[in-house]
Amino acid sequence: MAKLTPFGVELRKLRLDKDMRLLDLAAKLDQSTAFVSAIETGRKQIPDGYVRKIAQAMELSADEIRRLRGAAEKTRKEVRVDNLRGEQRELVAAFARQLDDVPNDLLEALKKIVLKSMGEELPFFRKRRGIVVPPMSTNKLRNFAEKIRDVFVPDDQLEFPIMDVLEFRLNKILPDFFLDVETAEVMGADEGRVLAGSNSIILREDVYEGACRGVRRDRFTACHEFAHFLMHREVKFARAREDTDKIYTDSEWQADEFAGTLMLSSRHLHLFADADAAAEACKMNPAAARVMWSKYLKEGRIK
Numbered sequence: 001m002a003k004l005t006p007f008g009v010e011l012r013k014l015r016l017d018k019d020m021r022l023l024d025l026a027a028k029l030d031q032s033t034a035f036v037s038a039i040e041t042g043r044k045q046i047p048d049g050y051v052r053k054i055a056q057a058m059e060l061s062a063d064e065i066r067r068l069r070g071a072a073e074k075t076r077k078e079v080r081v082d083n084l085r086g087e088q089r090e091l092v093a094a095f096a097r098q099l100d101d102v103p104n105d106l107l108e109a110l111k112k113i114v115l116k117s118m119g120e121e122l123p124f125f126r127k128r129r130g131i132v133v134p135p136m137s138t139n140k141l142r143n144f145a146e147k148i149r150d151v152f153v154p155d156d157q158l159e160f161p162i163m164d165v166l167e168f169r170l171n172k173i174l175p176d177f178f179l180d181v182e183t184a185e186v187m188g189a190d191e192g193r194v195l196a197g198s199n200s201i202i203l204r205e206d207v208y209e210g211a212c213r214g215v216r217r218d219r220f221t222a223c224h225e226f227a228h229f230l231m232h233r234e235v236k237f238a239r240a241r242e243d244t245d246k247i248y249t250d251s252e253w254q255a256d257e258f259a260g261t262l263m264l265s266s267r268h269l270h271l272f273a274d275a276d277a278a279a280e281a282c283k284m285n286p287a288a289a290r291v292m293w294s295k296y297l298k299e300g301r302i303k
Helices: 006-017 022-029 033-041 050-058 062-074 086-095 104-112 138-152 162-173 205-213 216-232 251-263 266-271 275-282 286-298
Strands: 114-118 178-182 190-195 200-204
Touching: 006 033, 006 050, 006 062, 006 162, 022 033, 022 050, 022 205, 033 178, 033 205, 050 062, 138 162, 138 216, 138 251, 138 266, 162 178, 162 205, 162 216, 178 205, 190 216, 200 205, 200 216, 205 216, 216 251, 251 286, 266 275, 275 286
Parallel strands: 178 200
Antiparallel strands: 114 190, 190 200
């Protein structure tokens, strides 16, 4: 299971204590969010002078600097991953072992257990089938998403603050969780990923920054990956869904249904005249809101 380095743990703690997103720290350092995330997660070595730059950017106290320097000294790379492809680096992080020791057939099997959103796909209209996961009915998914809303937001809040949850709130419940940001070069068409057995969500840099700015499609992607993390990261053996498998066993279908409910709660439907009004109030992309509105109509949730 992937874990932050001692330096990453201490830096993340300092950053969150000061209510700084990865985006905020990256701006102060004049670096990309993917670079700052790579240092925090240990994918890149700590550059010379980085602790000093962090101390200045975050206005750290002498005691905070001492703790950060101590954590930097403790951090040692156990596996060299600099020259590996993105998929291989993730597998190293997720399973903490040399790739040379992994048989090729096992490596290929592991690569299949990656839950991801791809840029050319539209929510609810994905051409790619997900992996087979334990079945969940629409009603169970709706109820689960509503319970998750109850954990993080008051009943009358319309917009679900997905990036605030991923950056600041989730790790208070799951201390080992962390949000990771990767470059477009590494991620390719994948907008987000959750590796089975991992304790992180990976977002492509442009998607992360877009979601932070309130870009609605990117917010949906973040909610979709949040669903994978909550429901599917413990999948041990995976295969793609086939024609004989029910749709409610498809990981991508489940994640879309969860994300749609999380963003547009049925408890608020009475406040909106139509799907477009709901999309505007909930900061949801209109196409996804219209799909959810149609589903709610069929389910009899809209009177």
